[in-house]
Amino acid sequence: MDDKIVLEDDLGNLRRSHYSFEISRKNVNEEVVVVGWISSKRDHGNVLFLQLRDQFGEVQIVVKKKETSLQLFKTLRNLKEHSSLAITGVVVEQKNSSSQIEILPKEIKILSISNKPPPFLTQAISSIGIDTRLDLRAIDLRRNYLQFVFKIRNTIINSIREYFNENYFIEVNTPKMIATATEGGAALFPIFYYDREAFLAQSPQLYKEQLTMAFESVFEIAPIFRAEPSRTNRHLSEAISIDAEKAYVDYRDMMEHLEKLIRHIVNRINSKNANELENLGIKLPNVSGSFPRITYTELINNLQANHKFIRWGDDISPKILKDIFSDEFFFITDWPASMKPFYVKSITPGNAQKESAIDEKNLLSESFDLMFGGLELSSGSTRINNKDLLIENMKKKGLNSTAFDYHLRVFDYAMPPHAGFGLGLERLVMALLKLENIRDATFYPRDIDRLTP
Known part of the structure; x- marks a missing residue:
């Protein structure tokens, strides 16, 4: 992956090629551009799993430390939920998983950064009072x-x-x-x-x-x-x-x-x-x-x-x-x-x-x-x-x-x-x-x- 990391509010010329629901096994080995916000993140040490959400659903982004610059990997590890990303990557088949596919990024563009976590999660029904929501x-x-x-x-x-x-x-x-x-x-x-x-x-x-x-x-x-x-x-x-x-x-x-x-x-x-x-x-x-x-x-x-x-x-x-x-x-x-x-x-x-x-x-x-x-x-x-x-x-x-x-x-x-x-x-x-x-x-x-x- 390119070592360059861009932190900006501007998409530039980059535009989404697919929504989440449009990506399936038929797209394996294709290069796609997906855009959305981080709904959840799992840190497995040398691998980060990001769930990127758009208006139709989610797609999993797999960021491997050995294939990513140290600066970018560290930045992604510290990103909070709700931060927005644009990702150019290759669709690969995800075996032993119901999600079927995931994306290995070639370039990650950070569009906006969430400064703090919200007082409630994005689970099915929040236990927080309606006024707070x-x-x-x-x-x-x-x-x-x-x-x-x-x-x-x-x-x-x-x-x-x-x-x-x-x-x-x-x-x-x-x-x-x-x-x-x-x-x-x-x-x-x-x-x-x-x-x-x-x-x-x-x-x-x-x-x-x-x-x-x-x-x-x-x-x-x-x-x-x-x-x-x-x-x-x-x-x-x-x-x-x-x-x-x-x-x-x-x-x-x-x-x-x-x-x-x-x-x-x-x-x-x-x-x-x-x-x-x-x-x-x-x-x-x-x-x-x-x-x-x-x-x-x-x-x-x-x-x-x-x-x-x-x-x-x-x-x-x-x-x-x-x-x-x-x-x-x-x-x-x-x-x-x-x-x-x-x-x-x-x-x-x-x-x-x-x-x-x-x-x-x-x-x-x-x-x-x-x-x-x-x-x-x-x-x-x-x-x-x-x-x-x-x-x-x-x-x-x-x-x-x-x-x-x-x-x-x-x-x-x-x-x-x-x-x-x-x-x-x-x-x-x-x-x-x-x-x-x-x-x-x-x-x-x-x-x-x-x-x-």
């Missing part, structure tokens, strides 16, 4: 466990786009700086917008409704912002929402779409991420059958029959739901209208299925929540498409309809009947992969206590 999130994300999680998350996002594209939905982008609260004014992040107050969007709701007038079927994958002072393991202040809206359908049609979407996602993960699932020890839920559906009223009646202290009109605790449904997908439908936002259509005797509106306080809505055990993943509904009814509902909810003029004015041009849903990406990842904390389903979590990194 999040303080060094980029290093935390190098752990195998989270590598598997985020590769599956990537499959989820790709399969969502695939499903919507196959079903004639158009991907849209809606404003994230808005003038008026979408959900009635609670849990908003105010911001300065030039000379006036604005807010970070809680939801693309009103914009995606308007876009059904132009495109009929739309979807968006984008951040939403909720200033909820929550410290639970299932709440974030910034999350990714998968939103869909479609004209000329109602909430039952959108439940069908949502169920098919979940089934498509699960099938894609099973086919594309078998290795990640095996390493995580996860078996995805069976989604071959239809998801159970129970109305809110039926659920309350069942709970009351089982001596649960709960009244009609109360929200239902996640713990109670998890005890009943365990880890499975199911819908709760026809919620009280009083519990839903102003744009949700009420069930009237003319369009009710099993239940009808008796009086104002018992009014039901054409709505649903998709649950996984005790975790709410999605909410959806048929929307009000009549301007007068929408204004009336705004007043009932204590909202000033004047503030929504930008939205109401389009209803003068015949807003079609429409329905939609919003699905939380992080909650879906959390449910499918049985994560204990939703913060491990997003790259850089934002919550009541965390604004960095």
